[in-house]
Amino acid sequence: MNILVTGGAGFIGSNFINYILSERDDVFIVNLDKLTYAGNLENLKPSEGKKNYQFVRGDITNNELVDYLFKKYSIKYVINFAAESHVDRSILGSEIFYRTNVIGTNVLLEASRRYNIEKFLQVSTDEVYGSLGATGLFTEQTPITTNSPYSSSKAAADLMVQAFHHTYGLPVVITRCSNNYGPLQFPEKLIPLMILNCLKDKKLPVYGDGMNVRDWIYVIDHNKAVNLVFEKGRIGEVYNIGASREMANIQIVKLILNKLGKTEELIEYVKDRPGHDRRYAIDSTKIQTELGWKPSFEFEQAMEYTIDWYLANKTWWERIISGEYQKYYEVQYGNR
Numbered sequence: 055m056n057i058l059v060t061g062g063a064g065f066i067g068s069n070f071i072n073y074i075l076s077e078r079d080d081v082f083i084v085n086l087d088k089l090t091y092a093g094n095l096e097n098l099k100p101s102e103g104k105k106n107y108q109f110v111r112g113d114i115t116n117n118e119l120v121d122y123l124f125k126k127y128s129i130k131y132v133i134n135f136a137a138e139s140h141v142d143r144s145i146l147g148s149e150i151f152y153r154t155n156v157i158g159t160n161v162l163l164e165a166s167r168r169y170n171i172e173k174f175l176q177v178s179t180d181e182v183y184g185s186l187g188a189t190g191l192f193t194e195q196t197p198i199t200t201n202s203p204y205s206s207s208k209a210a211a212d213l214m215v216q217a218f219h220h221t222y223g224l225p226v227v228i229t230r231c232s233n234n235y236g237p238l239q240f241p242e243k244l245i246p247l248m249i250l251n252c253l254k255d256k257k258l259p260v261y262g263d264g265m266n267v268r269d270w271i272y273v274i275d276h277n278k279a280v281n282l283v284f285e286k287g288r289i290g291e292v293y294n295i296g297a298s299r300e301m302a303n304i305q306i307v308k309l310i311l312n313k314l315g316k317t318e319e320l321i322e323y324v325k326d327r328p329g330h331d332r333r334y335a336i337d338s339t340k341i342q343t344e345l346g347w348k349p350s351f352e353f354e355q356a357m358e359y360t361i362d363w364y365l366a367n368k369t370w371w372e373r374i375i376s377g378e379y380q381k382y383y384e385v386q387y388g389n390r
Contacts, residue, residue, distance in 0.1 A: 055081045058129045060114050060162065061136030063087035065239045066177070068097035070135065070277040075101045082106045084127050086120075087136070088113045092240040096370060114158035117165075124169045132166055133175045133284060134159060140242055141181070141204045145328055148203035155207035156214070163218045174226045175284050176215045180269070180294070181205035182230065185331035192230075193337045194292045201329045212292075219290050227287040229280055232296040232336045236273035236356065237363040241375055245357075248307050249364045250371060252314045262326035264304030267333040271297040272356035275349040282345050296336025297349040313361050 061067040062085035071083055083101075087093050089111055101107045108127070112119045114136045123129060136158060138144065138151045159176070166174050183192040184199030198213070200206040218224040235245045251258050279295040287293055304321075311318060341347045351359075364371060 055131060056084070056128050057081055057131040057133060058084050058086060058123060058127070058162075059133045059135065060086045060158075061093075061134070063089055063093035063095055063097060063109075064135060064139075065092070065097075065236075065243075066234055066273055066276065067135035068094070068238055069236065069273045070133070070280060071098060071107070072100045073274060073277050074281060075104055075107055079106060082127070083108070084123060084129065085109045086112055086114065086123060090138075092139075092242075094238070094240075094374070097238045113154075115153060115161055117161055120161050120165045121168070124165050129169060130172045131175075131284070132162055132171060132173070133177065133280070134162055135177045137177075137208065139179075139204065141202045142242070142327060144202055144204035144207070148207075151203050151207040152210075155204075156210045159211040159214060163214065163224065167218065167222050167224055172225060173284065173289075174215065174218075174224060175280065175287075176212060176226065176228045177280060178212050178228055178230045179205065179208050180230050180232050180296070180334050180336055181331070182209040182212060183334075186333040186335055188333070191335045191337035192294060194230075194294055194340055201331055216290075225289045227283055227289065228292045229283050229287075230292060230294050230336075231276050231279070232269035232271050232334060234271055234273045234276050236360050237367075238370075239273075241371055244303060244306060245310070245360065246364060246371070248310045249314070249361055250375065252310055252316050252320065253364075255316075255320070257322040258307055258311070258320050259322050259324045260304060260307055261324060261330060264307065264321075264323065265302045265332075266330060267300050267302050267335070269296045269335045270299045270301055270306075270353060271295065271349060272351040272353075272360075275351050278350070279341060279347045282347050283341065286345050288344070293341045293345075294336050294338050295341060295347075296338045297351075297353070298336070298338070299353045300333075300335050301353075309357065310361065313358070
């Protein structure tokens with residue numbers, strides 16, 4: 055089983071590859087990743103050197119390269135993790151989000167059609183559903199209502215994936231997941247950002263009133279669900295993935311402060327970002343009833359694992375929080 059995994063050097067993709075290759079030796083994974091600011095080959099040390107793993111540095115928008123890889127490695131399956139994924143960055147500059155998330159997905163779909171692949175799995179996000187009020191959950195039937203350049207680029211890709219299924223009969227499935235956390239997450243996202251700022255006794259920037267709610271899932275639970283949809287998901291279907299653990303941002307921040315023995319004086323409320331969705335919450339009944347998936351990690355336990363991982367891997371994150379990331383940090387949070 056030859057699988058092209060795109061974006062496999064990022065947070066979720068690298069965790070996925072390491073997980074699959076630790077469980078199976080009957081698959082061959084080609085990992086195509088551009089190694090942008092959030093891609094890190096150190097994430098894949100557990101998979102390096104394995105006979106059933108090959109890394110290729112490249113861009114999913116490169117038609118010639120993608121075609122070459124399909125041909126050379128007889129690719130029959132695609133799992134598309136590759137994406138620009140940070141809402142804040144999409145607000146600062148949206149073009150790269152549409153180029154990677156929309157055009158890149160189109161390149162992969164066209165190649166998949168040419169080479170008659172057996173399954174194309176699009177890894178998407180609950181953000182395509184927009185924002186919820188105080189009650190209710192996102193289901194697979196919730197209308198797409200995007201509120202940021204990032205979410206609109208992911209929604210466009212999802213719609214294109216579905217169109218290739220309806221028009222060409224391409225065997226596709228889509229997963230839409232809630233907020234991930236865990237080891238190897240680039241420190242621009244909420245949880246690693248707050249952990250590292252705590253460790254450095256820096257201010258913890260919290261948007262608005264801190265009461266924006268997200269539904270949190272441990273990255274390994276997400277990846278187990280992705281693998282299950284890849285293996286058993288019905289063609290043409292969408293599967294929501296969530297652990298039913300809603301937390302306001304400020305609750306997450308205070309939990310991290312408490313775990314690391316820091317005071318709430320480090321919290322700094324900053325101007326809210328434009329179009330900030332108030333609440334996300336996933337109904338994952340479909341994947342649970344159809345495929346038998348359920349989350350296996352309790353939130354408190356998995357958060358402890360996550361915080362402990364960052365404490366134990368200082369060399370990993372010290373190499374990251376320099377250069378381009380520092381410049382971005384100042385643009386995003388400076389002068390407020």
